[in-house]
Amino acid sequence: MKAPARLIAIENVTKRYATSSGPVEALHDVSLAVGEGEFCTLIGPSGCGKSTLLGMLGGLVHPDRGRVLVDGQPVTGPDPRRVATVFQDPGLFPWRTALKNVEFGLELGGMPAERRRSIATELLGPLGLKGFAGKYPRELSGGMKQRVAIGRALAIDTKILLMDEPFGALDEQTRVLMGEWLLDIWRRTRKTVIFVTHSLHEALFLSTRVAVMTARPGRIKSVLDLSMDYPRSMESPELVALRAKLWGEIREESLRAMQ
Ligand SMILES: Nc1ncnc2c1ncn2[C@@H]1O[C@H](COP(=O)(O)OP(=O)(O)OP(=O)(O)O)[C@@H](O)[C@H]1O
Ligand SMILES: [Mg+2]
Secondary structure: OOOOOEEEEEEEEEEEEEEOOEEEEEEEEEEEEEEOOOEEEEEOOOOOOHHHHHHHHOOOOOOOEEEEEEOOEEOOOOOOOOEEEEOOOOOOOOOOOHHHHHHHHHHHOOOOHHHHHHHHHHHHOOOOOHHHOOOOHHHOOHHHHHHHHHHHHHHOOOOEEEEEOOOOOOOHHHHHHHHHHHHHHHHHHOOEEEEEOOOHHHHHHHOOEEEEEOOOOEOEEEEEEOOOOOOOOOOOHHHHHHHHHHHHHHHHHHHHHHO
């Protein structure tokens, strides 16, 4: 099989933050390449630099050393034409309806009202929010709000979608359903997704690749290639074995992070 083109290249990236108690090294010499159409998940203990790495891909955080390339070009700042981000907190505008929230990025990009309304309206169907276009965030459940936030990111139709623990605040059942829903969306749009989670289930159910990070300073500890077909049965012997392997690695790093 032909290797996928490397859409994203993270090359020897190191990041230190200045804090009141001295510098904190968040990432140390991290390298990772992600091909077009991949669903790549970052997993690792709290504070190991996952959000920092996503921030770099989104152009919001700058590396001290090394570089981050998207489509062969160094990332120098946010580029909403190429990269959209979904944060853990849906961050919806409370004064805008679900539809108007989904439209937001298109409005910012100067798209005429009629066109952006039609794009956002069409998205509400697959988002499972068809009857909720006119509702305000306070009238939506947590899962619905998160879907609106994902809709806002999908509407601008970038090649790359960064997702930082998008389902972290949801209950387990909703979370599993949202994972199934996201898988369906990803398979239809074939976007390149970089996904951060603490959930082994999500990582194994969704990803083409899982990068395990070490305790801070974050490095790539191992990369797991998952070639099983979708949708995956989490009870299959292969996935049960991979889950045990992944948990072994994460457990070790999480224990180190707690020391
Ligand atoms: N703006 C900042 N200023 C100072 N320190 C920061 C800043 N952002 C992150 N850090 C520190 O850098 C380290 C990595 O943070 P980061 O948020 O990237 O971790 P994370 O892997 O996303 O953690 P979590 O799983 O808890 O979300 C942490 O020690 C954090 O305290
Ligand atoms: Mg984080």
